[in-house]
Amino acid sequence: MKLRFHWMFPKGGEVAMKTAQETARVFTNTRTSPAALPDMEGWVKFARSAEDAGIESVLFSFSRYEPDTLISACAMGRATTKLKYIAAYRSGFLQPATFVQQVNTLSALIGGRVALNIVAGSSAAEQRGYGDFLEHDERYARAGEFLAICNAFWRGDEEVHFDGQYYRVEGGKINTPFVAPDRTAPEIYVSGHSEPAVRLALAQGSCWLRLIDTPEKLRPSVRRARESGVEVCLRLGVICRPTHEEALRAAAALLPGEEVGRQERSRLNKSDSRHFKEALATADIAEGWMNRNLWAGLVPYYGSSSVTLVGSPEELAEVFLEYKDVGVTQFIISGLPKLDEMVIFGREILPLIRKAEQRERVPS
Amino acid sequence: MNLRFHWMLPKAGEVALKTAQEAARYRLESRDDDSPSAVPDMDGWVKFARSAEEAGIDSVLISFSRYEPEPLMSACALGRATTKLKFIVAYRLGLVQPPSFVQQVNTLSALIGGRVSLNIVAGSSRAEQHGYGDFFEHDARYARAGEFLAICHSFWRGDERVDFDGKHYRVEGGQINTPFVAPDRTAPEIYVSGHSEAAVRLACTQGSCWLRVADTPETLRPLVARAREGGVGVCLRMGVICRPTREEAISAAEALLPYDGVGNQKRSPTINDDSQMYREATTIADVAEGWLNRSLWTGLVPYYSPVWTTLLGTPEELAEAFLEYKKIGVSEFILSGCPEVDEVVIFGREVLPLVREAERRQEKHAGISP
Numbered sequence: 001m002k003l004r005f006h007w008m009f010p011k012g013g014e015v016a017m018k019t020a021q022e023t024a025r026v027f028t029n030t031r032t033s034p035a036a037l038p039d040m041e042g043w044v045k046f047a048r049s050a051e052d053a054g055i056e057s058v059l060f061s062f063s064r065y066e067p068d069t070l071i072s073a074c075a076m077g078r079a080t081t082k083l084k085y086i087a088a089y090r091s092g093f094l095q096p097a098t099f100v101q102q103v104n105t106l107s108a109l110i111g112g113r114v115a116l117n118i119v120a121g122s123s124a125a126e127q128r129g130y131g132d133f134l135e136h137d138e139r140y141a142r143a144g145e146f147l148a149i150c151n152a153f154w155r156g157d158e159e160v161h162f163d164g165q166y167y168r169v170e171g172g173k174i175n176t177p178f179v180a181p182d183r184t185a186p187e188i189y190v191s192g193h194s195e196p197a198v199r200l201a202l203a204q205g206s207c208w209l210r211l212i213d214t215p216e217k218l219r220p221s222v223r224r225a226r227e228s229g230v231e232v233c234l235r236l237g238v239i240c241r242p243t244h245e246e247a248l249r250a251a252a253a254l255l256p257g258e259e260v261g262r263q264e265r266s267r268l269n270k271s272d273s274r275h276f277k278e279a280l281a282t283a284d285i286a287e288g289w290m291n292r293n294l295w296a297g298l299v300p301y302y303g304s305s306s307v308t309l310v311g312s313p314e315e316l317a318e319v320f321l322e323y324k325d326v327g328v329t330q331f332i333i334s335g336l337p338k339l340d341e342m343v344i345f346g347r348e349i350l351p352l353i354r355k356a357e358q359r360e361r362v363p364s
Numbered sequence: 365m366n367l368r369f370h371w372m373l374p375k376a377g378e379v380a381l382k383t384a385q386e387a388a389r390y391r392l393e394s395r396d397d398d399s400p401s402a403v404p405d406m407d408g409w410v411k412f413a414r415s416a417e418e419a420g421i422d423s424v425l426i427s428f429s430r431y432e433p434e435p436l437m438s439a440c441a442l443g444r445a446t447t448k449l450k451f452i453v454a455y456r457l458g459l460v461q462p463p464s465f466v467q468q469v470n471t472l473s474a475l476i477g478g479r480v481s482l483n484i485v486a487g488s489s490r491a492e493q494h495g496y497g498d499f500f501e502h503d504a505r506y507a508r509a510g511e512f513l514a515i516c517h518s519f520w521r522g523d524e525r526v527d528f529d530g531k532h533y534r535v536e537g538g539q540i541n542t543p544f545v546a547p548d549r550t551a552p553e554i555y556v557s558g559h560s561e562a563a564v565r566l567a568c569t570q571g572s573c574w575l576r577v578a579d580t581p582e583t584l585r586p587l588v589a590r591a592r593e594g595g596v597g598v599c600l601r602m603g604v605i606c607r608p609t610r611e612e613a614i615s616a617a618e619a620l621l622p623y624d625g626v627g628n629q630k631r632s633p634t635i636n637d638d639s640q641m642y643r644e645a646t647t648i649a650d651v652a653e654g655w656l657n658r659s660l661w662t663g664l665v666p667y668y669s670p671v672w673t674t675l676l677g678t679p680e681e682l683a684e685a686f687l688e689y690k691k692i693g694v695s696e697f698i699l700s701g702c703p704e705v706d707e708v709v710i711f712g713r714e715v716l717p718l719v720r721e722a723e724r725r726q727e728k729h730a731g732i733s734p
Contacts, residue, residue: 067471071472131538167497
């Protein structure tokens with residue numbers, strides 16, 4: 001099977017932004033930021049480029065600072081024909097039956113081009129602002145019940161009955177089916193590094209989504225997921241330039257000023273997500289270099305998902321194939337800026353990977 | 365102020381049907397598992413939307429049930445395909461946390477130029493509510509709906525942070541950065557529907573308009589007066605059958621009665637057992653063959669539902685009937701026909717010009733009188 005490549009969807013206004021610094025969360029999380037509004041013009045431009053670059057899906061992230069992901073995916077899906085949308089959703093905010101009805105309706109409107117990234121929660125403060133007061137591990141227990149009910153609807157059970165600790169459904173029925181050329185339920189990416197997150201991915205998901213780490217570190221947990229029949233998708237940033245040295249210089253140029261860095265750090269420290277804490281710790285050792293190509297130097301400023309592969313097209317193609325050897329099947333990539341880096345990826349790296357994958361299939 | 369006229373969005377698949385009988389039967393069977401009405405119908409809906417815009421219709425109501433596509437999504441797709449028509453999205457409270465709901469509605473508003481209103485429904489049948497995971501009883505649902513809307517309003521007012529500690533909801537430091545975006549509003553219009561005392565109270569305290577099924581002007585007068593004193597508009601739901609003569613209108617109406625046998629099996633009011641509107645409807649249709657007055661007929665109610673209370677007659681009769689409702693304080697209507705697209709065209713061509721002409725005359729008259 002070929003590796004599957006997805007890209008992070010830009011925030012509202014981001015496609016028109018000139019510098020990476022403008023996209024730092026200290027700015028995009030403010031009430032007056034254009035990131036709070038849908039940006040159909042910039043988004044459609046980005047989506048067309050993604051389709052041209054050979055990107056399969058884009059991930060819409062979920063937070064109180066951004067437009068709703070499912071509604072945005074509906075508008076974007078109606079404006080495109082090929083690109084798929086992975087909508088992130090926090091599972092504690094609505095009843096599973098309602099969620100299924102929305103997702104199914106969306107699938108029917110956009111030719112089934114929707115997948116879900118189920119997130120159990122983020123910072124306690126943000127969760128409370130959404131009316132959710134459960135603690136970290138309990139949120140995963142609830143997400144497990146949530147997905148069990150959703151999956152019962154998607155299996156096409158005549159009537160859905162569920163009596164759990166967090167949800168109760170009696171005679172549940174949603175007439176609108178999930179509509180797609182090749183599936184009867186959406187792919188479900190479950191993200192998180194904690195043990196409850198991994199267990200949830202294995203039990204109810206189709207793919208475990210986590211931050212990138214070195215292939216050696218990932219090997220055992222990837223094997224565990226694959227043995228349970230679940231795919232593994234890594235989130236990462238990419239900086240690709242003609243030579244290793246040019247890529248390093250481009251990476252260093254992305255480090256923001258001290259004040260932005262200080263504010264970002266203090267914001268990230270408040271999170272109760274294991275993702276964030278692990279990533280921050282990594283950024284402090286060896287100037288953030290985890291191996292020759294994997295750099296965590298941007299994490300204190302752009303968040304834990306900005307652990308970045310840095311190098312030339314040949315280096316990066318080889319690195320992606322190393323992850324494939326370990327058992328990783330998909331990647332959700334980000335760039336600074338997202339659009340430029342995606343164009344480079346589609347032009348320089350992806351053809352090398354596809355060529356190597358073709359060679360693999362022909363036994364010598 | 366001019367009366368505002370809205371229309372029901374046809375069920376998915378309905379616009380392609382040829383005859384009124386087919387359309388009526390299609391609606392009767394729309395709850396069946398194999399009904400195509402569960403899957404969005406962009407071709408038919410866009411065709412209807414264009415006709416509605418041309419007819420002078422303000423908004424279309426997209427209903428909510430487990431038998432239909434989800435209305436916020438449908439409104440998003442339709443709103444992106446149109447430029448003028450507005451969408452009243454029905455939503456059952458209690459199935460989602462208020463901040464997520466506000467985030468979805470605000471995002472939708474920004475994507476379709478603010479052309480979205482809400483029809484808040486506290487619930488319908490117990491069976492359907494239980495299937496959605498909601499086990500509240502009738503009055504408790506309205507109490508919860510009051511808290512829900514109070515939280516929504518706090519977001520829409522632009523409160524720096526939303527804090528709420530109620531019996532049913534708790535929010536701490538709530539913030540949704542995406543605002544409600546519209547040329548002329550910072551929050552959606554909110555139609556609260558229901559016939560019970562709890563529904564009327566909720567409409568007056570948290571809504572902008574009370575939505576109910578049509579009845580005679582005499583019966584409605586005190587209720588409408590009370591809502592208007594409460595500072596909210598009143599919107600009536602009804603079916604419409606307009607034909608060149610009264611006789612033609614009556615035979616068109618009678619032709620919609622289901623065939624023998626089918627009708628009796630499909631009497632619907634008991635389905636929504638936890639709704640006062642449906643309980644009332646079981647009694648009214650049995651009087652005087654369903655004629656509430658010369659133009660208002662409930663003959664279809666036992667077979668379809670209370671919202672099929674139908675105003676029928678000639679263009680002149682109907683225009684006059686709408687103006688009578690206006691006199692007692694009704695401000696808006698959500699109409700329905702069978703098939704929807706044919707009746708909306710007739711309404712726009714025959715009835716609406718007469719209503720507007722009379723409103724112009726009245727305004728002029730009011731302008732010169734001392």
